[in-house]
Amino acid sequence: MAQFQYLMVLGFIGSCAVLVNFGFKLSISSKWKLFLMTDAVILTLYLAWDFWAVSKASWFFDQEQTLGIYVFSRLPIEEILFFILVPLMVVLTYLALIKLSKPSNTAKY
Amino acid sequence: MIYADVALNAVVVAILLDLYLLRSQMMTRKIFWKTYFLILPFQLLTNWWLTSNNIVMYSESEIIGTRVAGAPLEDLLFGFSMILLTLSCWEFFAKRLTPDKVIK
Numbered sequence: 001m002a003q004f005q006y007l008m009v010l011g012f013i014g015s016c017a018v019l020v021n022f023g024f025k026l027s028i029s030s031k032w033k034l035f036l037m038t039d040a041v042i043l044t045l046y047l048a049w050d051f052w053a054v055s056k057a058s059w060f061f062d063q064e065q066t067l068g069i070y071v072f073s074r075l076p077i078e079e080i081l082f083f084i085l086v087p088l089m090v091v092l093t094y095l096a097l098i099k100l101s102k103p104s105n106t107a108k109y
Numbered sequence: 110m111i112y113a114d115v116a117l118n119a120v121v122v123a124i125l126l127d128l129y130l131l132r133s134q135m136m137t138r139k140i141f142w143k144t145y146f147l148i149l150p151f152q153l154l155t156n157w158w159l160t161s162n163n164i165v166m167y168s169e170s171e172i173i174g175t176r177v178a179g180a181p182l183e184d185l186l187f188g189f190s191m192i193l194l195t196l197s198c199w200e201f202f203a204k205r206l207t208p209d210k211v212i213k
Contacts, residue, residue: 005162005164006159006164006165009155009158009159009164012155012158013155016151033206034199034202034203034206035199037198037202037206038195038198038199038202039195041194041198042191042194042195042198045194046191049115049119053112053115053171056171057168057171058111058112058167058168058171058172059112059165059166059167059168059171060165060166060168061164061165061166062163062164062165062166065162065163065164066164086191087191087195089148089151090144090148090191090192090195090196091195091196091199093144093147093148094140094141094144094196094199097140097143097144097147098140101140
């Protein structure tokens with residue numbers, strides 16, 4: 001089970017995303033295009049950073065606690081999921097707070 | 110360049126992009142700071158989870174050595190830059206996809 005350790009952290013973030021999305025009726029799926037464009041920027045910049053940092057061993061991942069599937073020959077697949085799920089959670093938090101601050105205005109966002 | 114240098118640069122770049130290139134100017138909006146400070150404890154939680162179990166490890170020579178919730182202090186800069194850039198891009202693309210629905 002050790003190889004699922006990192007995946008469990010991602011599962012936690014993903015569960016929060018699902019709860020916030022449905023709890024606040026944010027229907028993020030209708031904004032998939034917007035999210036895709038946003039995340040394309042984040043994925044490009046932060047995976048490049050990650051790749052460079054892992055190459056010079058600034059940080060590294062426990063092989064026992066990751067699935068063992070690598071992207072660009074050195075980044076655990078979990079890292080790619082991380083840079084999708086975290087920006088998603090950031091956007092959902094932002095949209096939920098907008099909704100909370102404007103309870104009567106549900107048409108926008 | 111160690112992690113601290115890159116992380117500091119990332120924050121500066123994210124701020125410059127937000128204020129002058131993307132012009133979303135999230136930095137000047139209260140909702141951004143609310144979002145940031147709501148996410149921060151969750152970042153600390155996942156940082157602690159990832160580092161206390163040694164899922165992610167750092168070379169001591171690459172960090173300044175101060176740790177917050179198990180993770181290098183630098184991680185807070187990394188996190189801030191990513192949260193800022195994510196929301197700044199979101200607003201930038203939102204303006205262009207749905208110009209009539211922009212919230213100011």
